[in-house]
Amino acid sequence: MKNKKLVMIPGPTPVVRSIQDQMGRETVSFKDPEFMKDYKDLIVDLKDIFRVKGEAFVVAGTGTMAMEMAIANVTKDGDNVLIVSNGYFGDRYIEICERKGLSVDVLSAEWGDTVTPEEIEEKLKEKDYKAITVTHVDTSTGTVAKVKEIGEVVKKFEDTIYIVDGVCATAGEKEYVDDYNIDILFTGSQKAFGVAPGLAILFAGERALKRREELGTIREYYVDFHKWIPIMNDPSKYFGTPPINLIWALKESVRLIKEEGIEERYQRHIEDASYIQKKLLDMGFDILAKKECRAVTLSNVLYPEGVDDGEFRKVLSEEGVVVAGGLGEYAGKLFRLGHMGNIDKHVIASTLAAIERTLERIK
Numbered sequence: 237m238k239n240k241k242l243v244m245i246p247g248p249t250p251v252v253r254s255i256q257d258q259m260g261r262e263t264v265s266f267k268d269p270e271f272m273k274d275y276k277d278l279i280v281d282l283k284d285i286f287r288v289k290g291e292a293f294v295v296a297g298t299g300t301m302a303m304e305m306a307i308a309n310v311t312k313d314g315d316n317v318l319i320v321s322n323g324y325f326g327d328r329y330i331e332i333c334e335r336k337g338l339s340v341d342v343l344s345a346e347w348g349d350t351v352t353p354e355e356i357e358e359k360l361k362e363k364d365y366k367a368i369t370v371t372h373v374d375t376s377t378g379t380v381a382k383v384k385e386i387g388e389v390v391k392k393f394e395d396t397i398y399i400v401d402g403v404c405a406t407a408g409e410k411e412y413v414d415d416y417n418i419d420i421l422f423t424g425s426q427k428a429f430g431v432a433p434g435l436a437i438l439f440a441g442e443r444a445l446k447r448r449e450e451l452g453t454i455r456e457y458y459v460d461f462h463k464w465i466p467i468m469n470d471p472s473k474y475f476g477t478p479p480i481n482l483i484w485a486l487k488e489s490v491r492l493i494k495e496e497g498i499e500e501r502y503q504r505h506i507e508d509a510s511y512i513q514k515k516l517l518d519m520g521f522d523i524l525a526k527k528e529c530r531a532v533t534l535s536n537v538l539y540p541e542g543v544d545d546g547e548f549r550k551v552l553s554e555e556g557v558v559v560a561g562g563l564g565e566y567a568g569k570l571f572r573l574g575h576m577g578n579i580d581k582h583v584i585a586s587t588l589a590a591i592e593r594t595l596e597r598i599k
C-alpha cells in the first residue's frame with residue numbers, strides 16, 4: 237500500500253480538510269454578494285485578531301511580493317534603510333532594497349543567533365533611517381527575533397517605519413501589530429495559516445499609512461497600497477481579480493483560529509515546539525538556533541556525525557514524511573522541519589516516529 241506523505245517542510249504546511257474543501261468549491265463571480273461579504277468579513281477578522289487599527293491587505297502573491305509591497309509604500313529613492321538579517325530571508329531584503337535605489341545598511345547575526353535590540357538601538361542612532369526591516373523567524377536558521385523589544389526601541393525613532401517579515405511566524409509566533417509598535421507586518425498563506433500558497437497578507441498601521449500619503453505617487457503599481465485600500469474596504473470594487481477560492485480558504489483558516497483562540501494557538505505552538513525539539517535532542521540531533529532564540533514554528537535540525545543528508549531525507553520520505561534541506565552553508569548539514577499551522581498531535585507523533593524509523597534504517 238502506498239503511504240500518505242506528510243509534508244512537514246516549513247511551508248507549504250499541511251492543509252486540513254475543511255480548508256481544502258473551500259479550495260474545491262465552485263468558483264463564483266467576484267461580484268457575488270456572498271463572496272463580497274466573505275472577503276469583507278475576512279479583512280475585519282484579520283484586523284481584529286492581529287490588533288491593527290490601520291489596514292489589512294489580502295492580495296494574490298507570495299511572501300516575496302509582500303516584502304516588496306512593504307518597502308515600496310514607505311520609502312523613496314535614496315532613503316536610508318536598515319536591514320536586520322538573521323539569515324537567508326533577511327539577506328533577501330538587501331537585494332530588494334538595493335534594486336529600489338535605497339541606501340542600505342545591514343546588521344547581520346551569525347546563523348543560529350539574532351541581532352539584539354541593543355545593537356539595533358545603537359545603529360539607529362547613526363542616521364535618519366526611514367525604515368527598518370526585521371525577519372521575525374528566519375526560515376533558514378530557525379531563529380526568532382525579539383520583535384516586541386525591537387518595537388520598543390524603534391518607537392524612540394520617529395522617522396523610522398518598522399517592517400516585520402512574519403512569513404514564517406504570523407499565526408504561530410506571538411505578534412500583535414499596534415501593541416508591538418509594528419508599522420507593517422506581512423506573511424504568506426502557506427505557512428502558519430495552513431492555507432495553500434498564493435496569498436500575501438499584509439497589515440499596515442497608521443504611521444505606515446501616513447508615510448504612504450506623504451510619498452505621493454509611487455513607481456510601483458500592483459503593490460501600491462492606494463490601489464488596494466478601496467478594495468479592502470469595499471470588495472465590490474475592482475482592481476485585480478481576487479483569488480476567490482484562496483480567500484475562502486483563508487477565511488476558513490481564520491475561523492479555525494477564532495475557534496481555537498489566538499493566545500491558545502500561540503501556546504500550542506510553544507508546547508509543540510518544545511516537545512518536538514526535546515525528542516529530536518534525545519534522538520541525537522542538535523538544533524541550529526541557540527536556546528534563547530529558538531522559533532516555535534520550525535526547527536533546523538543538525539545531523540549527528542555520520543548521517544548523510546541525501547540518504548536521511550530519501551529514507552524519511554519513504555517512511556512517509558517530507559522535510560526540507562538546509563540553506564546556504566548549512567546545505568547538507570541539517571534538515572528543516574516545519575511545525576506550524578494546523579497540525580495536531582497525531583501528525584507530530586507520526587513525524588517523530590518516521591524520523592526514528594529512518595535512523596534505525598540508515599544506521
Ligand SMILES: Cc1ncc(COP(=O)(O)O)c(C=O)c1O
Binds near residue numbers: 300325374401424
Ligand atoms: C521568512 C521568510 N520571508 C520571506 C519568504 C518568501 O516567501 P515566498 O516564498 O512566499 O515568496 C519566506 C519563504 O519561505 C520566508 O520564510
